[in-house]
Amino acid sequence: SAVISQKPSRDICQRGTSLTIQCQVDSQVTMMFWYRQQPGQSLTLIATANQGSEATYESGFVIDKFPISRPNLTFSTLTVSNMSPEDSSIYLCSATPWDRGEQYFGPGTRLTVT
Amino acid sequence: DQQVKQNSPSLSVQEGRISILNCDYTNSMFDYFLWYKKYPAEGPTFLISISSIKDKNEDGRFTVFLNKSAKHLSLHIVPSQPGDSAVYFCAAPLFNKFYFGSGTKLNVKP
Secondary structure, three states: OOOOEEEEEEEOOOOOOOOEEEEOOOOEEEEEEEEEEEOOEEEOEEEEOOOOOOOEEOOOOOOOOOEEEEEOOOOOEEEOOOOOHHHHEEEEEEEEEEEOOOEEOOOOEEEEEO | OOOOEEEOOEEEEEEEOOEEEEEEEOOOOOOEEEEEEEOOOOOEEEEEEEEEEOOOOEOOEEEEEEOOOOOOOEEEEEEOOOOOOOEEEOOOOOOOEEOOOOOOOEEEOO
16 A cells, blocks of 8 residues: 655645645555545545646646646645635545555645635 | 445444445446545545456455446445444546545444
8 A cells, every 4th residue: 555644734824825735655656636525525636646747637626726746756746826715625635556456545634714 | 427426425323233335336437446434634545445347345344245237336344333433435446537426424323
């Protein structure tokens, strides 16, 4: 399996500011993903973080709002830009190891925007 | 378009009894299915999976059944324990993307 850590674990931010969430995997992985989980809802895929190229965004999510970096095979960042209270959510990083079909998740970042 | 569906948002079971969580899918190209468990304030953790070449996979108290003709899978937990209380998601990967159900919140009462 892959062990995934995220920083920060939680934050309270003011409207209009930006927050960058870091995701670190303990081994090289093929795919890295960013999800959002709003209260009482399922996991919503924001984007696939591609190593060495631009992230692939899902419908309803754009790069200007959620810029993503993936400089290598074990690290990725997600920035939530120009935040509004509607961005309050849990943001989850996940990864799929080279030799496994499962997806492993980080502990999540709980974001509250006031 | 929800390709993986969990129609029961919640389930309550007495400790020691069987918990059955259900999941339906619409895409016949799915050939691998996973179940995840999520506690509050934690990320989902992988629980058990099944390939479409099988109709059953067992791991301790957890068994997943797959009915391909019905496009239905289920997770059985027996005996259920209070520590099993969590939200359970079924998922299916396709073309490097995972499709998740909406989750079922299981409450196991002592």
